[in-house]
Every structure is written in structure tokens, then in C-alpha cells.
Amino acid sequence: MQISPRLVLIILLIAAIGAAAISFLLLPSRQQTVGLFLPDNPEYVSLGKRIYRENCSSCHGVNLEGQTADWRTPGPDGKLPAPPHDETGHTWHHADEVLFNITKIGVAEAANLTNYESAMPAYEELLSDKEIIAVLSYIKSTWPEDVRKRHDDLNQQIQDQKSR
Numbered sequence: 001m002q003i004s005p006r007l008v009l010i011i012l013l014i015a016a017i018g019a020a021a022i023s024f025l026l027l028p029s030r031q032q033t034v035g036l037f038l039p040d041n042p043e044y045v046s047l048g049k050r051i052y053r054e055n056c057s058s059c060h061g062v063n064l065e066g067q068t069a070d071w072r073t074p075g076p077d078g079k080l081p082a083p084p085h086d087e088t089g090h091t092w093h094h095a096d097e098v099l100f101n102i103t104k105i106g107v108a109e110a111a112n113l114t115n116y117e118s119a120m121p122a123y124e125e126l127l128s129d130k131e132i133i134a135v136l137s138y139i140k141s142t143w144p145e146d147v148r149k150r151h152d153d154l155n156q157q158i159q160d161q162k163s164r
């Protein structure tokens, strides 16, 4: 059978449209986040939001705004107030693993500081690892796109260093 060039073109066109449709369906709309947290996973984010309201908002603020505007200055007890977890704070300056450890075992233990008194409780006995990841995933999900991207880059750097 003689196949006309026109038919070949039509077949190629259909194949190309099919391939484009499949890759559109398979690729996530934004680049996958890097690290331990799952800020694009609705189940983790909604669980995390509930945990945040119940365990963290009393100090870090319902809207992640921190304890006081002056959160860089220690209070009368010599301890620092709870910093904001939104993009104005420095939570996003720390990679996932550091944030996870601070929440699980406490600031002094996570940073290997002896003689450091912190008002931040350790959640080891209160929350499971999954719940800690969920609450930090919720926090990350509230950051603007550029901050999330910078935080992904930081996680990537740490991963690259480890794999060297």
C-alpha cells in the first residue's frame, strides 16, 4: 500500500499531540520540592495546620507572626521570644533537617549548645516524626514562591554536600 506523505504528516502530528498531552499529565505543574517536608501534599499540610494551631500558635502566633515584633531581643528572663515562622523570620534560613531537630529535640540539643536556655519546648514526647514533618510542611506551604525556592536550594546544597 502506498502511504501518502500527507497521511504520514497527520500520523506524526497526532503522535506529537499525544506525547505532549501525556507529559503534561505526568509532570507536576511546579518543580517538586526538595527535602524532608511535603508542602505540596494536602494531607500533610492540613494535618500540620491543625497541629500548629494546637501546639505552636500560642508562642509563634496564629498567623506565624511571632511572639512580639521585637523577637530578636531577649526578654527579662534572658530568653529569646518565639520568632515568626513566616517569611519575615529566619525559619527558612535553616534546612529541613535542622528545623526537624529543633522541633523534636530542642534548640540547644539540635545546635549542640551546652548551657543554652531556650523557651522552645522539645516535641519528642508529644508529636510523632510524621506530625513534626506535617507541621513544618504546613509552615513551608505558607511561604511565598521565591522563599520556598530559596529554601529548596538550601536543602539541595546540603544534600549535595552529603553525597560528596
Ligand code: HEC
Residues within 6 Å of the ligand: 051, 052, 055, 056, 057, 058, 059, 060, 080, 081, 082, 083, 089, 090, 091, 092, 094, 099, 102, 103, 107, 117, 118, 119, 120, 121, 123, 135, 136
Ligand atoms: C512555649 C513557647 C513555644 C511553643 C509552644 C513553640 N515554640 Fe518554637 N520557639 C520558641 C522560642 C522561644 C524559639 C526561639 C528559641 C531560641 O532561639 O532560643 C522557638 C524557635 C523555634 C524554631 C527555630 C526557628 C528559627 O528561626 O531558628 C522552630 C523551627 C520552632 N520553634 C518550631 C516550633 C514548632 C513546630 C512548634 C509547635 C509544634 C513550636 N515551635 C512551639 C517558643 C515556642
